[in-house]
Amino acid sequence: MAISLAERTEQLHAEQRLLVKADLDIDEGWQRIRNQEDLVRELQAGGHDSRHAERLVNLLKQTLVEWERHRTLIIQRVHFLQREVDAVPPTTN
Structure with missing residues (x-):
């Protein structure tokens, strides 16, 4: 059973x-890493054991x-779906 253009377009939008969510999550992840690295430096500067904090980093x-x-997998899926949507000729009424 073939998937309709509307369904394929909805899959593309999803x-x-x-x-977009993955990009935001990755940006936030890098921020968490920077914050944790700052905490590791503070622990080290204070002469504290930082092994667990380093492991977390x-x-x-x-x-x-x-x-x-x-x-990367999401991007590949977007490109695949975009090609499928673009390949469907427009209908004329």
Whole structure:
């Protein structure tokens, strides 16, 4: 069963919304990492054990790598859907 142009267009719009959310989440993720790195420096400057805080920075960075991979998949899906939507000739009434 073929998917209608309207359904394909809605899928495209949904993926575009997901891409916007992914971009925001990634930006916020980088901000969290910067904040955590600041906290690590403060702990170190105060002579405190910073191992757990450093581990958190590494975990946050690993998570961000996965978010960026997911963003790449969303972009690929957007391009695929856009090509499908663009390939449908306009109807004339």
